[in-house]
Amino acid sequence: MKFIDKLLKVQRKNRSLLCVGLDTDPAKLPRHLGASKNVVLRFNRQIIEATSDLVCAYKLNLAFYEALGEQGWHVLQETLAVIPRHIVTIGDGKRGDIGNTAERYASALYEELAFDAATVNPYLGYDSVEPFIRSDRHCAFVLALTSNEGSKDFQRLTVHGRPLYEKIIQTTLKWNTKQNIGLVVGATHPAELQPIRAIAPSMPILIPGIGKQGGDLQSAVRYGCDKNGLLAVINASRSVLYASSGKDFAGAARAEAQHLRNQIEQLRTQFFS
């Protein structure tokens, strides 16, 4: 199945644009889970089982697994194995390297780990992105305007009268012959989401930055969606994972995910019906 069809299908089935970011930090886990090697995997499994009917995607931040050292790869694989197949998986490593190296990264993420999608940094240009968009079963979410403070340092520089991130988006539109490029735009930039959606009317947009980072959920839904009220993938990580540090952590994560999903659905109804 094409990536874009898989995404649309699960967004409709679960009536959800919510993506839960499994940025699992061993230092923040409920104490009763202990500190054994498998604690991250046990935590992830319970979070996934508690939320998988409420989300369209899970995003796994690769840095958090790399930080686990030798066991990280195993935990990644086993976590992915728990995620139901109809839900989109995003390998969030923000990879960007020269062609022959980018091929390695793409092969690790798409073949070895079987992610559906990956986040990609555009700074190295076409040959760094191309291995991630060879098949329309996979999607490369290209960093456009990221959610962090540092996004102002270079992404907003003016190029021919327009911000650099816009120039990058325009260029990715030309690369998008297989309809399998998406964008990353932080919810912390609500004023920019509308013009970005206008430039790229049918790309999926991954929107991190709600919750802990303080992004604007209303704009994320209103301007992040395509004309049918779909294709925005709105990510929350810490606010869901660490909703409770007690024995009820999975239930609390479910309640928070449900709350977010419902808020998003309400806004979708308001703006797209």
Added chain:
Amino acid sequence: MKFIDKLLKVQRKNRSLLCVGLDTDPAKLPRHLGASKNVVLRFNRQIIEATSDLVCAYKLNLAFYEALGEQGWHVLQETLAVIPRHIVTIGDGKRGDIGNTAERYASALYEELAFDAATVNPYLGYDSVEPFIRSDRHCAFVLALTSNEGSKDFQRLTVHGRPLYEKIIQTTLKWNTKQNIGLVVGATHPAELQPIRAIAPSMPILIPGIGKQGGDLQSAVRYGCDKNGLLAVINASRSVLYASSGKDFAGAARAEAQHLRNQIEQLRTQFFS
């Protein structure tokens, strides 16, 4: 010891600006080594033992280790353990993520794996680089003008009349309060090395792209070095690693490394004495 002092010391001791890139690809290894789990490690060990008196640094391309799957981390650790301590090690992952995630990457590379330096993508701005430059024992090599074809897509865009990569270099100069930022500039851009060295007279410059990629060694030495004929770190990967596919691979790698080191030394003598 400060990173910059460690680099200068080993460049003087080994009279070498050569960095060997351990981008080890299991598919390209000499057949007689077999295909066991440890083949990459055995190959790396022999390459390091055959070349460590001829180099100032080893650069490990993380994609090649990630592509090994579950054993990749172990192979990284064991390879690093073989490298003599006075030689600089560079974790080449071109990482770039928001602050709290960049901290994870930096901790994995600097604390868990004990690399001296890392390559970093600047597109996400200051908070994505800062965790890599907290200590002057470590160095972040920031991607400026990369060796690949795609470097023209965005890196050369005009910002206030100057190329984007120059704007990025100017900004990293302001961040460089601990003298521990370096640049990555491909040897495939010989005409740009001189102006870049003029802007950043005392930063280490990591210069990939000689050998297979066809970069210009003479310009790499002449314009990549600081005024003392040091601080250029000139990387060769495939031309050294795969100098022979026979049983003599380590000897052939040594011969190729020696040839490159001597060529570089000759050029240094020509331009800096």
